[in-house]
Every structure is written in structure tokens, then in C-alpha cells.
Amino acid sequence: MKKVLDWTVRLIAVAILTPAFYFKLSGADRSIATFSALDAEPFGRYVVGFAEMAVVFLLLIPQTSWLGAMIAGVIMIGAIGSHISVLGFQGGAGVSFILAFVVFACCIVEIYASKDRNPIFTKMFSNKG
Structure with a gap:
């Protein structure tokens, strides 16, 4: 059961992050508008897009999924914070907020x-003293 849960949350995150990084890196109008509102266009969009792409690969490999989840968690904290402070929750921004929250929970x-x-x-929780 643990293995099913492990793969399920990873695949949910990958399913959400794959189009997200694609739209950022391809310069979709909505991504440009989002990062313009954050005053981080284009550099921030490219950094987040490439980071999300790396996370997708890390999540798909069992030995590195923990690292992908940690990096994605940090990215999603930034996304959630951006919605709370600047972007808001109306229309497409609300959907993006919900998807960021789902990815964060999966992480x-x-x-x-x-x-x-x-x-x-x-290493942190080993019983070696």
C-alpha cells in the first residue's frame, strides 16, 4: 500500500508540473503575464520552468524522488506565497493556486x-551514536 501511495502522489505532482514547466518555457501568454505581475519576467519564468522540469525527472526516479519532492515543495511555497501576496485567486490564478497547493501536499x-x-x-534519524 505504501508503494502505491508513493507512486500516486509522485505521478499527480508530475501530471501537474509537466504542463506547468512547458507553458513557462514555451512563453505562454499566461505565464508571461504571471511573471510580469511578479516583476520576474523573463528570468524568473525560466528559472522556475527549468527547476520544475528537473523536479519532474527527479520525482520519476525512486532514488531521487525525495529530492524532487523537497525542491518542488520549496517552489510551491513560492507559488502559494505569490498568490497570497500578489496574484490573487480569481479565474486562472485561482486554479493555479489550487494546483500549487495540490503539488505541495503531494510533496x-x-x-x-x-x-x-x-x-x-x-543519517539524521539513525540510531548510531
Whole structure:
């Protein structure tokens, strides 16, 4: 059951992040408008787009899924914060906020589900004294 949950949350995050990074890197009007509103166009859009692309690959590899979840979690905190402080929740921005929140929740679950593969956690919580 743990393995099913592990793969499910990873695939949900990948399914949301794949079009997100594609639209950012291809220069979709909505992505440009979002990052313009954040005063981070084009540099911020490219950085976030490439980071999301890297996260997708990291999430698909079981040995690195913990790292992908941690990086994606940080990106989603930024996205959620951007909606709260600048972008708002109306129309497409509201959908983006909900999707960012779903990815964030998936990341939290994946960080827990992959704790045995995470060298930071295994070292931190090992019983070696």
C-alpha cells in the first residue's frame, strides 16, 4: 500500500508540473503575464520552468524522488506565497493556486513516503551514536 501511495502522489505532482514547466518555457501568454505581475519576467519564468522540469525527472526516479519532492515543495511555497501576496485567486490564478497547493501536499506526502531513501533523514534519524 505504501508503494502505491508513493507512486500516486509522485505521478499527480508530475501530471501537474509537466504542463506547468512547458507553458513557462514555451512563453505562454499566461505565464508571461504571471511573471510580469511578479516583476520576474523573463528570468524568473525560466528559472522556475527549468527547476520544475528537473523536479519532474527527479520525482520519476525512486532514488531521487525525495529530492524532487523537497525542491518542488520549496517552489510551491513560492507559488502559494505569490498568490497570497500578489496574484490573487480569481479565474486562472485561482486554479493555479489550487494546483500549487495540490503539488505541495503531494510533496509533503512523498517526503514522508521516501524517508527511507532520503540520505538526509536516514543519517539524521539513525540510531548510531
